[in-house]
Amino acid sequence: MTKDEMDKVATFAASRGKLISLAYRMLGSRAEAEDVVQDAWLRWHLADASTVRTPAAWLTTITVRLAIDRLRHLRMERQSRAAGWLPEPWLDGIAPSAEDEALRASAMSYGLLLLLERLTPDERAAFVLHEAFDCGYADIAQMIGKSVANCRQIVHRAKTRLRREGDGHRTGDRSKPAVDPSAHAQVVERLRAAIEAQDRAQLLRLFTEDAVVLSDAEEVGTGAAIASARWVDPVSSSVHAAEAVTINGAASVALLSADGAIAGLVDVVCAHDGRIARLHVVTSVGHLRAVNDAWGARAVACLLKRIARTEPVTC
Template sequence: MEMNRDKSVDFEAVRARLFALAYRMLGSRAEAEDIVQDAWLKWHAADASALRSSAAWLTTITTHLAIDRLRHLQIERATRSGGWMPEPWIESLAPSAEDLALQAVQMSYGVMLLLERLKPEERAAFVLHEAFDCDYAEIAKILAKTPANCRQMVHRARERLQREGVPAKRADPAAHARIVERLRAALEAQDRAGLVRLFCEVPSVMSDAPDTADAVATAEQAATTLSMRGRGDQIETVTMNGMNAVALMRDGEIDALFDISIDEDERIVALRIVTGALRLASATRVFGRAAILQLLRPVSRQAASITMRGHFPVDIDA
């Protein structure tokens, strides 16, 4: 019983980090949860006395489980007519252990999207090196390859991502946040001229909506749609995969997410739009109306117990 308790403690100490690794590998919260559960089952069945490092063992088994799962998923995703986009990670109003772990290993949504084009082992090597700061010797042990081979995989992956449009340097967060706010304001005001000024001459666009070809036209279409919004519709700024993004809210739920990349001149060079209900479901759970009400419930109960006696608030339930 003591050994089982210690194994549980060891697992819980790294569970959030394992989840962050699985999510970066698979781009899906549900798939990441399944991988972590499978890792726990294997860990529970393993002979603890034969293990030198629980964190290293769990990182290795989680990586291999994710690689195997990704091989199947890539075949399945390739057959989808509308293409596939990763599930956005929206930081909750009350950050969880998983939120904090993902903050520590930030990787933008644009990078996550392009990682889909890498082979599973290339993706694993890149994620472990770039997001988790593993050196090539550590990655070699995890993937059962030589350090030189792992260095080459990461180098090839980085070159390919740069060819596909990932900036060599991460955008300045303050500049990025500034442009996101201008995009939000232009959409809210249905300011066509303002929208056009935000984009470079030939921006790229990707969306899970059909027939999306032009970033500015797509943004304008969103602005037109918003002109017919109801009383409960609004546009908010959210934290999406570690960077600011624009959320179109309808009846307390996220209806669409706009994620951008900017260049050194602070022009939008890429726009990614997520509208699929299944991909947005988890985002709504942590940022939608229900999440806000849940967060405010304790405050509401406390406020209900406060009354005024003279000029002084008195807690009548105390």
Template structure:
């Protein structure tokens, strides 16, 4: 394919959503992913494309390599920080963009996204390309400049490391998962600590991001100074105290979809102030239990969530909640009530 035949702008635009989804899966940050895609566009715009046979493959290769370089840099930054780091949650939009549709096609749970931080950049690239984007080992080999056999081993090692770390590589039953998330939401809104503890397994892992939010609504508790990895019930109970406090100040806990998974958004004054994701497990004969809980409360990390959900959507949501509350009170006949008060 000659340079005259290739329409660079059209070729890039056709691949852009997939490139963005790939960069986001690699970096766990929308801003970092946008920077990578912009860098790829500039390189593509300046590149001589006489020998380019397949623009999409060329762009995928460049995006992967650029994301690997960027990941090496940000991993050093994250390792040097005294506070912890969690991936940026991506709330699914009601009217999805092209980027979100591409991301949904490459679904990967938030729990897996978190544990991908334990992989080396090359391992993460190979795992993401194979598991999320259905690339075969020959394609991955060209991108990483390895042999197909070596790439197969890289993906195998990555899976083993993730399994040992407890990554939920297999999706839970959607109905059962949604049910336990709804029970968690109800317990949070009711401030039911006993009910919350009943939802957890024997040795759950509980993780919260560590950034105190300077712009959090007044009275809203900030996140802890370090990530919390709780393995004993007293520790879980102490951390749940913080979560219930956050939910109390947030006023409302609502079900949202993050990367295709059912999660909980904590809402205060028209803003998302927290996103909670859980992994469930247990024997088939048992009721599912929460084996891991992750909470993102950093205002910076929740910016895209607020953009996706939108203030108007949140206001409508709160109005619906208020209407439902009014109706539930109005049906009571044992005391007078002004439903329009």
């Protein structure tokens, strides 16, 4: 490998965490984000680096444009599905990678990530760049090929739509969550305990009267009784254990099967009265594959082997 090639690899590696985080926010899928960033790497590998004044900005621009193109295709595919579609959760690790660190630095709640699906690709790109990555309108304009004034209007329009279609709290204000994080964690723990104990009465008490359960396996269910009967009862009866986890920076619940695999991830949105206003339930095998590879029973078994042996173990 030549020095120029090594410099290219090092430059890309330094930006990869941010690029993955950006693409994930744009696409709502870790697998799609990794594909887009891989495409960006191929373009960077073939580019004449001597003509690129700011490699990090060049890579960000390419990633944004690739993500916009990919999102336009994915929107049609997702809308055609009979069952619902939910973003892929990002399960936080104990020892975060560069990608996890970048994701936390540009944190958006899972609920907001779901609302972003309602924006056009250009709106989503401009909103994510401005709100999550603190990009100025001039930089956004260059990345998405719009005028500065147009980008300013796009972000304003996106904020208005999200606020109007959101769940009652200031969607665009990252500094003011709907419920205090510690209170949210307490509600999540009560949900986890009730699911594990299969305590239907307690589960019903946790929901607001107009609670909504949104799953990638079925359509929306509204109302505390419906939420319990259509989702909580069947799921809790088949769950071997429920564990507290952190998804996209917020306390959530992982549902475990008898063999220790993660069978579902539950994101919780709380109302101001401390009850559950909305659940996002992800059970898609595709969405859970990366999570299980990192945190499921097989991953834990591999980790224990590595700890027990001095030599590396290939799992």
